[in-house]
Amino acid sequence: MSIINYASREIQFKIVYYGPALCGKTTNLNYIHQRINPQNRGDLVSLATATERTLFFDFLPLNAVVIKGFVTKFQLYTVPGQVIYNATRQLVLRSVDGIVFVADSQWEKMEENVESFRNLTENLTRQNMSIDEVPCVLQYNKRDLTNIAPVNYIEYVLNNGKKRLQSFEAISSTGQNVFAVLNAVSQILLHKFSKQNEVPRATPLAIAIPAENVMPHDENLTV
């Protein structure tokens, strides 16, 4: 849970990148770490195996001035995607304020995407939280590959809850829409704490993908 320190005028928020194994969660944090102004970030900490698979979590602290009079600290975490590390995912989800669910767009990964999303909702429920209440954005990653499912299909299998989540196509390895996703989840969670509670719609950047896969899908509607 976020907390405001009036003495230092700081607010902290925790954003977790969640998704199946090898979907690109760590790549998102790597890109943000490389491309953000170094004055606005700390070190990227990775607790990984010798083969670069996330063992515990990756962690990247970011600073921003987005709320009048306060320094806002965003702490980005990834979870280990491998199925066996569910206990670790539960630990990292503790006190989460916002979630980016990274889905792998490849056809053969759809089952893993669905299973990981189900695992996310179960782990939130264990913490007395609900996917409908926690600010969450979907990132459909790896849109540059050839064997990918159309966006409307991924929407159908993942974004079918009571509340339609905002979703973005992305290529985390080249950084396309990586910042758009981070900004979208940050704005949603900030406005969760505002009186008006209305989030301005984020506009995803155009992304270079095969024409037959382009579908309009920017939704933030409650059905």
Place this chain on the structure above:
Amino acid sequence: MNPIPVLTIQDVAMLDGVLADFLKKTEAELTIVIDRGGNVISQFGDMDLMEVTIVAALAAGSFAATRELARRIGEIEFNALYHQGNGRHVFMNSVDDDTIMITVFGSRTTVGLVRFYSAAAAQNVANILKSLQHDGHGLIFDATDISGAPIFTDANQASS
């Protein structure tokens, strides 16, 4: 509409008082109070020693990871953990169900002294945090206080 829990200047002063007294008695270098999600609640001491935010995230992970080990030997969790280095050490102890206290210390003191005084300090911190929950103060922003501009920008794209 959800208020964010607030630590007022008075709350921070009270916490600082407890932590300053603890550091003085133990001659430790730095102490940090964090929630179990890794968020820093309060800190006191030589902040130049290390990046506190990262230490907090790693300590929360370390504390949580040993919980399963504790369960295997019939405990709910370990109340305290000690990491011994060559010159600098870390002692972590549970404050309450949501909070942990981390103490970094060097050769000027001993783990026994830190452990002894940390119990009382943790109790005092717990009492202050408990009173915050009862007071229930929280902050809600006006949407106009939140910047509409993108919060984070790609430095290379912004400059091109």
